[in-house]
Amino acid sequence: MRSRYVKTRGIRLFCLEAGPEDGPVVLLLHGFPELAYSWRHQVAALGDAGFRVIAPDLPGYGRSDKPDVTYDCDWINACLIGILDDAGCERAVVAGHDWGGILVWIMARQYPERVAGVIGVNTPDLPRPVMPPVQLLRQIFGDTPIYIIQFQEPGVAEWVLGTWGRGVDDFVEMIFGATTQNSDAFPPAVLDVYKDAFRPVGALTPPIEYYRNMDRNWELTAGIADRTIDVPCLMISAELDPVLTPAMTAGMEERVPVLERVVIGQCGHWTQQERPGETSAAMLSYLRRVPRWS
DSSP, X not given: OEEEEEEETTEEEEEEEESOTTSOEXXXXXXXXXXXXXGHHHHHHHHHTTOEEEEEOOTTSTTSOOOSSOOOHHHHHHHHHHHHHHHTOSOEEEEEETHHXXXXXXXXXXXXXXXXXXXXXXXXXXXXXXXXXXXXXXXXXXTSOOHHHHTTSTTHHHHHHHHSTTTHHHHHHHHHHHTOSOGGGSOHHHHHHHHHHHOSTTSSHHHHHHHHTHHHHHHHTTTTTTOOOOSOEEEEEETTOSSSOGGGGTTGGGTOSSEEEEEETTOOXXXXXXXXXXXXXXXXXXXXXXXXXX
C-alpha cells in the first residue's frame, strides 16, 4: 500500500493506493467520521488481486485540503472525478460507505460515462424524498431533533463535539462504539488514527458541512434523480447496522435494475472494518464479473 497526493480542482487530496498502475481502477469513498484508512483492508486485498485501488481522504477530511467552500455533491464529486483524470482512466468502479455511499449513487448519475459499476456498502440508493431531506426530518422529529438536524447550525456541533468531556476523543469512541457489533475491530491504535485526524481546530467543520448541504444536494440533483443506473451494481448490507438497515434497500431494483445483494451477518455500521474478509470477498466476487473497464 502506498500513499500520495492528487491535485484536483485546485486542492490536494491524500490517497492510499495499491495494485498495478495499469489495472482497472476502483475508487473507494469513506463515510463520516472516517478516512481513507477505513478501507485499509480492502485496498490491500483488491490491490493484491490486480485492481488499481485508490482511496482518498474525502475533500475536507484528514490529510486532504480543507478549503472554505460549499461542500455540495457537485463540487465534491467533481474533485473525486479529478482523481480518475489524474490516474488516466476513462472509467472506474466506485464504492462508497456511509456518506461515500451517498456520493457514489449520485456520481453514477452525474457522470455515467465515467462509472463502470457501483458498490454501495450499507448505504442504499434511496428514492428522492418529496421535500428537502432536512426539512422532512424536522417535520418528522419535531422537538426531538436527531443529529442531522443538530448539525445544521454552524459552529454548534463543532463546539459540542470538540469540547464535551474529552472532546474529540470521546466523540470518536462513542460513535464507533455505539454502532458496531465487533468492538475488537476498534482497538486503541485504530481509534487513535481517527482521534488524531479530527483533533486539530477546524478539522470537524468540513465533514459536518456535508450534512449542512443535504437540502442543497436535493435541489442540485433534481434533474438526474430519476435516471436509471444501468451498469452492474453490488449492494452490501450489514445485518445489524442500526443506521442503514438492510430493509432500506427494498425497491432499489426500480432505479438500479442490474443489482446483486449481499448481507454480511453479525455486522454493525462499520462493515469494511468489522468484517474485512467478508467485505473484500464480496467486492472481489463482483469485480471479477464486471465487464472489463479501463
